[in-house]
Amino acid sequence: MKSNKQQENAFLKVYDKHADDIYRHCFFRLFHEELAKEYMQEAFLRCWQVISEKEVKNIRALVYKIANNLIIDYSRKQKEESLEKRMESGWEPSEFGKKEMENSVDAQYLLEISKQIPEEFRSVLLMRYVDGLKPKEIAEILGEDTNLISVRIHRGKSALKKLVAMICILLILV
């Protein structure tokens, strides 16, 4: 068994490595920068609470699971908001994030596509292709069957490709 010190180091190591992943995941689910930060922080804090009380084999999966549950709770509490309203309240990525992209057109391109992807596909696509999680890990996080996740990833990928193609055509035409 690990000592407390080793546990702490392990947990902080997960934070160092995956804080960005969790933040990004929250951002693309909530489309709100400040909320995303808040939920990321809450997820890690709650994860630490769990670790301090019982054995956890996969800290990363646990953080994702907690973040996912927090987001679901938030979504249930909130009423549907229009995209314009979201934009007003901080929908766009931070200036830091924007600077990282080649230009503002890329940022706009990313957001246009992201908002069009159905929620059920968005989270699994992000976890699979951006965060690098395997279908089995995603299934564990979301509490669903691995096969179902694989199917969802496959369908999401098809939907995304179609979206990308459509938006490319639209951008060319415009």
Place this chain on the structure above:
Amino acid sequence: MKKFIQNAKKIRLSPKDKQNFRLVLENQIAENRSVSVRKTFSFRQTLHRGADLFNITFNLKKYMFVNLFLALIVVLGGGTAFAAENSLPGDALYPVKVHVNENVRSLAAVGLENQTEWDIERGERRLEEAAQLAKRGELSDKVKSQLSEQVEKGLDKAEKSIARLQEKGNPQAAVAISNTLQAKLQAGAALLINLGLSQDDAATSTREALDLLAHVRNLTDQATEVSENAESEAVVEANTKPEVSVRNRKDLAERKFEKVLKLLEENKEDMDADVYLKAETQLSNIQETLTNANIKLEAQQYREAFSLYGSVNNMLERLQAYVKIHLRSHLGIHIPDLPFKLRPDRGDDDDNTSTSTTSTLHTTREHDEDEDEDDDHEVSTTTQLRIRVQEKSDERRNDDDNEGGRLKIRVKEKNDNEKFEIQVRGEL
């Protein structure tokens, strides 16, 4: 879509935010420090490639280095590097294969287990090259010695790494690696056997191939010994936590099974029909054994389940090695049958489903009462050996081909000091 993913990855926290919140977390941890917590976190490294944190860390690092490897190929000229992969000793691109491609792959192999697997694969590549050259009739004595030396080098490195894994308290990983080593050497030997049998006996290259085969067989015996030692260590560890150890092996077996199944399905068209059929049949048999192991696990017969899962892993590793070497070398190969104990029961549902052998030995010594006192003692010894073999079904008992096995008995009697020696050798 690639661009979408690339841009998505750029969404992240600012360094300042990240650092600030880390301080918050450290603070929280410090507050909790006084609370008595159960030390339950385990970094036990296994080949469980599921959601274990450490393995994810390895995979992420490997992913980065694989990208580096690909980038280097682009720099070198992708075509050159890829073409070099099929080159053999004596070809112009062979130095690129060995000194560039393989060295880059060495760099990409992060961690002791990955590095060991690569060392083993490197040795396997040399064996395949030898087989290819022998097929062409170009396996000279010199090249044979060089390749053979490199195979041996790979084996030495693998053995040291396996020992280190055991010292690090990771016997399961040591078992897995040693099984891989054994399987690949066996597959290499099978390739050479097939080559030796299919070519003209008079061909020099065939003789070189058979020489190499003898050397590989020695190395295989060595690898078998290493594998058995590793397995013993793993058993000792398993005794301390039986259920966990068994379940880990089960997961490994199931993952490996899926991998081999996928390998066969995806490469059916590229395999010789007879090799594919044999592989498919064997995989089916292994699946039955896996099912038996699962039954043992459910019945909490952990020792039996542990052994069965270990055997399944071993056989899958072997089958995979044979199929892969066949696919890569485009040479025929004979996949040997499974060991008898792993062949699933066939025939009726008779309770008497096993074959047992019992033997009893009666020895009588008789002294001749009429012998002259001055004569040397002459003693006659009569030895009776009764053997009963109970077979599992009438069908087998009536099998004229007697494929069940053979029994050789050699009795050697020495009358000196009333000692005698009896050797019984049997195979079922």
